[in-house]
Amino acid sequence: MEQHELIEKVKVTCQDSIVRIEEMPNDDVLVEIKKEEILSVMDILKNDPELKFSISNHLGVDNGENYAVIYNLYSYPFKHKITVKACLDHEHPEIDSVESIFQGMNWFERETYDLLGIKFTGHSNLKRLLLPPDWEGHPLRKDYVYPDFYNQIDNRRPDLCD
Amino acid sequence: MAELVSQEMFLNMGPHHPSTHGVLRLIVQTDGEIMRRAVPDVGYLHRGIEKIAERVTYQGFMPYTDRIDYVSAFSGNLGYALTVERLAGIEVPEKAEYLRVIAAELARMGSHFIGFGAVLLDLGAVTPFVHALRERETYNDLMEMLCGARLTHNYARIGGVSHDLPEGFKEKTLKFIDHLEYEFIDEFNNLISFNSILVKRFANVGVVSAEKAIEYTLVGPNLRGSGVQFDLRRDDPYSIYDRFDFEIPVGKGKFGTVGDCYDRYWIRIQEIRESCRIIRQALEQMPEKGEIRTKIPKVFKPPKGEIYVRTECPRGEMGFYLISDGGKSPYRLKIRTGSFSAMSILEELSQGVMVADLVAIIGSFDIVAPEIDR
Amino acid sequence: MHNLASIIQSILKELFGSSPSLDLLYTFLGYLVPCLTVVTVIGMIGGILTLMERKVAGAIQNRLGPNRVGPYGSLQWIADAIKLHLKEDIIPALADKNLFRLAPYIVFVGTVLTGLVIPFGGSFIVVDLNVGLIFLIVAVSLVVIGLLMSGWASNNKWALLGGIRSAAQIVSYEIPSALALLTVILITGSFSMQKIVAEQGLFPWQWFIFYNPFTFIAFFIFGIASLAELNRVPFDFPEAESELVSGYNVEYSSMRFGFFFAAEFGNIFVTASIATAVFLGGGNIGLDPYESGIGYQLLMVLVFFAKAIPLCFVSLWVRWTLPRLRIDQMMSMCWKYLIPISFVCLTCTALWMLVFNGNGIFWRMSG
């Protein structure tokens, strides 16, 4: 299936939830959806017999004015790609977890929660993954300030040559 | 007589445990030798590479990609370079593409030596590990000849590679490949792969079905070990992989069930042969003379946009999701690695196996801890 | 006059005369000197074996092995021993301190006790007990108590797992190894080690390993079972470096660890000695061990070591070839394969004795 065919197909199957759909470099298709509809869109993408997508990657972005979560999907039988994007507001970034549909997203969403502070409702084990549990803040946010101390450990490294 | 109280035991496996392939902690709940659950606790090697990417220039991030998966440093280089090139629409000279393929396949072999060597070490067989490392030593020498560093190569550049082939490299590589194809692999298989103890340890242990492998986003050799015929080099060709003739080994349940540890181990050994084939073809087809690098401006600013590029690394696909705002450094760079998803399936796989099997399962996934944490 | 102690006693009596109080001293000395010699010899051989293990590992793995201390690294084991002596002795705060201190010595004692009844050739045996072989089996299995003790006392879960594994393993493998030795007892009709050696001869066809096909199998069963009792790869579960970190000795440091180490390698030699004496003719060169001259006696010792040391090397060779089994596979190997086969060997040897009137294959041929 070519890029534009896939766009048509996705437009038809989940028309109400789509905010924006466009081509992306590398034969990809970018679909921006409403964040409330994420579960239904994912369900269609996974179970539609002509799509049969499985998930490949997930990330979150701090866009300054809002947050976005991005899911990269890939269809093993049909070999096409799609990128699903949903924007969240900056005050309370919260979205439904897709763990119930794609089990492998468990750790990916935990990582996003850890590094960006986006809450995934319905996630089975939403705890910090990479950082220690008592770490403050979410480092991948653009307004993150790197702490000088962590548990009395000095994080500052003076320049050797000064 | 008082009733005996039996209690499950919590063990901290790691962060410094001989077989956790880096710094990785597993909280293990055991009933004697039988595992109830093993919960991985990752993050001990988290270096914030994705945050660093937002602060350095596009060219300046290249050395950091060595350190995502330092066992096969060039694979990270290649993935990142491809991502930026595709976003900015940079053409790579033909010779550079060949050099990249050669380096990437060498890196794949070098990584697999560690991959199957280390799992054998976990099973107590030290000699095969050292024999595998002996071959990796030649790979290190070759890479040192090629780009001057043995571990963190930093060989790829945006728009090409940093060095042309040095003198004597081709002959040495061909000799190395011949040695691998005709001597080393057969000998290694006779030494350990067909050993009935090893087969007993690996067969029917840690079985991942094809559906579960896709569900848990397993990639690369781990996915193929479950019987899924999928290789990005063939199914979504990048660079010039479509010019080469090679096969994709898939787990067939050689000694047990499809998707067990033996299949994952066996695939890595077979992939060495395929890499040898690719390198041989690439060395033959490579043009003698030619540019190795497209000139890009010193202050390099790709256009605004988003892109997701995946490459087939030794540990499965490494995906770079790059968001550019048109500035000097990436706005957001997400690195998706194979070990990360392999690690997330461990909790489920570890239920009901023995302590010794857990070690075999971790090893058979060929996990490199810094790749999990980034 | 059937052992070294009584020989020394008689020599002392000849030199210094005899009286009840002096006799007591002679007895004491007569046992002390050989005992010390045995401890030293086993300790030394254990030490040298650690060096050889590393050298063999190096050779098998295309490496050099230790080569910095002394010519070709030959003094490395002494350097290691000195280093272990100088290291800080750490006892974990929550360990059971007395047991923790005791455990290495029990392991070491278990090893050197076996040295008492090993016939090193000629009259060189500390004491020729008439239950020698039984004593050997008992003394070797004393090691398990030490390992279990160290595993428990360390107050470390890895160590505990290692200790429990070693208990399960050694107790299981005791059976096939004892049964394999018993096949020989059927032939000799005596547990005395000197008697067992004396029944054999200089030439390979006079050894018990080639007595009949079943003793041949029994030799290998004994070999495998003793590898397991020694905690060597492919049966090194109590240590299992990559699973249990270092197993029972994970909390040990300094010379306490050194004792475990020396005992492990001393045990290799002891087991090789047993196999040599029981199956490979020991130091028998076809002469009476007590009546021949000192030159011949030394030759017997030489013959004994010439057989025992290569067996030690086989143990090293196996170690650097094979991966480790899993604990349940190890158990099933013992109970499903080794024990039934060793029973078959035992029974068939008994039948053989009955049918062929006590003659081995080659003994029968040579008349």
Add this chain to the structure above:
Amino acid sequence: MNPAIQYFKNIWDAIYTVSFGMIITLKYWVKEPPITIEYPDRLKKGPLILSGNSLEEIVSDRFRGYLTVDFSTCIGCLQCMITCPIDIIAIETEKRDDVRFITRFDINQSKCMYCGLCVEVCPTDAIVHSKRFEGACYDIKELCIRHVETAVPVAKRPSKGEAESA
């Protein structure tokens, strides 16, 4: 398969495959020479002399070791300092009587990751990787290598033709 046959097949498999492995290790034990290249302090004695006796000669031509700066060609363009992803190069220049002097050229060798980007970007090949790789010292401050002690004048910028021919 019949369990009885399986039983004996297991025994046979174990003996067969193990003996195969043992033969291979025996081959290495008695036949194959070690491939170890001893650390250079032993190079003179052993049979494993590579190409020479010095440290530098055992590494390849392109080896990336300690950074060195040649001030006869350094034009003080600060390119290396700008390019370095981890900011380990600190250069200060000063203008005295119409001549630019380099007053400071520090390389924090303890942080250097030997990526070679500064060498690549240098227009006059003034900063290069040497082949030196031994750098252990007792104080980390010794690893901040100050290449300029007294101020040195910058070299003349090579003309276009010269640069291309070079």
